[in-house]
Amino acid sequence: MPSVSLLFRYLQVIPLLLAYGPVNSAEPSVLTLRAATEKVVRDNPDLAQMRARANAMAAVPSQQGSLPDPIIRFNAANLPVDSFDTRQIDMTQIGFGISQAIPFPGKLALRKEAATYTATAAGHTVDETRLRLLSDVKTLWWLVFYLDRALEIVENNHNLLQQFVDIARTKYEVGEGLQQDVLLAQLELSKLLDRKINLTGTRKNSAAKLNALLDQPANAEMLLPTTADMQLPALKQENQLYQLAENARPLLAGERQGIHAAESRLDLAKKDILPDFNVEAAYGARGNMPNGTARSDLLSLGVSMNVPIFAGSKQNKAVDQRTSELMQEKYALQDQWNQVRAQISQSINDYQRAKDQFVLFDTGIIPQARQTVASMLAGYQVNKVDFLNLVRSQITLFEFETQYWKAFTEARQALAQTALAVGEDDIYE
Known part of the structure; x- marks a missing residue:
């Protein structure tokens, strides 16, 4: 009975299938932007060491406030x-x-106070590091996304130019075309291959940097989604973002804590003469x-x-030192505030420029370029358009499509930079 024998063999194979699972189970999963941001916050060693440092600093105030x-x-x-x-x-x-x-009454309290401000500043440094890593991950993720789209465009254009080569060769073989048309098309194909080599190398380098941030081997395979939300939202007004950054940016909060710590150290230096x-x-x-x-x-x-008989050369000089350190902290805060506002303005300008370019390519330039290529191809097939103009129109479309994705990517990267500069994600209208 062949059917019984076949059934028996099938039953023998089932346990093997269950034991070894699907054949393609080792394929890498798609790394979404959300998954990348969650992983960097969870696994990045730089952020982990900053947290450890903040925990260490949090244990200092109690020590400074205790008697010897x-x-x-x-x-x-x-x-x-x-x-x-x-x-x-x-x-x-x-x-x-x-x-x-x-110690003279008040000295221990001032030492503990200064250490507390320093520990709080270390906590703000952790938040600043987290924001920086999120911005870096988003920037690299969108760069890899753009490079994937650029490689797709190269591949599509390679296929189209190959068709142009076939058309030119056919027309040349039947005596209706020129050999230089075939050579020109082959030259453009070689240029595309060169572009593909450069894009592939850049993609590998960018993926290696992103893997490093995610605490993964630099050569780990990275697979990103092929689609993305193409909406580019409107940002809040520049002055509104300034106000948000003044309260939300951990970098500024840490500098303020540094000023408070310097003030406590100055008060302590004045008390040291007692x-x-x-x-x-x-x-x-x-x-x-x-x-x-x-x-x-x-x-x-x-x-x-x-x-304190040497107060003139010791305690008084310590007061001068702490006074200068306090001024240093105040100047540092002012400088950081100027830098933050410059970052916000630059990122807003970069976003608006990239957004305008994206809209222009999407609604005007690329549709017109595609119509031009279609018209050129139809004209070439009936000998009304020379081959050079046809190839040029296709290469121009290729450049415009690449710039379209570059503008979109730069807009997304500018949003990441804006969120970093402000210190929070609530930057949209």
Whole structure:
């Protein structure tokens, strides 16, 4: 019974299919922009080390606000070296003591305050790093997307020019065309191959950079979607984005915390001219003399303080140092604020320019260029258009289609730069 034998063999194959799964299961998954941004926030080592640094800085304020550790002391005083007998001499005693350094009131609070501001600034640095990485990932992702589209255009144009070569060769073979037309078409094909080589190399380099940001091997295969949302939204007004950045940009918030920390250090430097104290207590135990004479134990109490007699060359200079550092932080904030506004304005201008170019290519230039190519091709087939003009029209269309995707990509990259400059994604009307 052949049917029973076939069924038996089929049943034997089923467990193997279930065990090994689909043959193409190792193919890379499509990396969407959202997946890339989520992965960089989760896996990027630079961001992870900045978080670790912020966690380390968060543990500093408690240390700076605590008193120095007390010192415990044990000693044997006035011990005779000939016998080492603790009862031979009246002043011999076995003692122990404790001392505690106490900074002048207010110094510990200022040290803790400065460390707290510094730790908060480190937290803002983490947020700034996250924004920068998101912008870098978006910029590279859109670059790879553009290169994929450019390679598709090259491939399509290669196929069209190959058809032109076939048409030119056919007309030449029947005596209706010129050999130079065939050579010209082959030359343009070679140029396209050169363009493809350059685009492929750029694509590999860009993918390697993106893989590095995503904590993946640089040579890991990367597959992006073939379509994207082609809508380019309107941005908020420039002054509105300025206002958003003033409150939302972590870079500026971190600089403000740096100013607060510098102010606390300046106040601390001014207080350093006031003395710190050291409080100590010691207890000396004495046993009775060999002749039975009783000796009482001894208690010692003391307070000491430092005397800032070199204030002119030490504490006062420290005040000058901290004053200059405070001015440095204020100038740094002003410079960063100027840079942020420049970034916002530049990214807005880049976006508007790229958006206008994209609309122009989409609604005007490319449709007209396609009509021109179609008309040229029809005219060439009936010997009303020379081959050179036909090839030129197709190459022009190729350039326009590439510029169309480049303008769209640059607009998307400008949006990423704008979000980075502002410090948040709420940049649209």
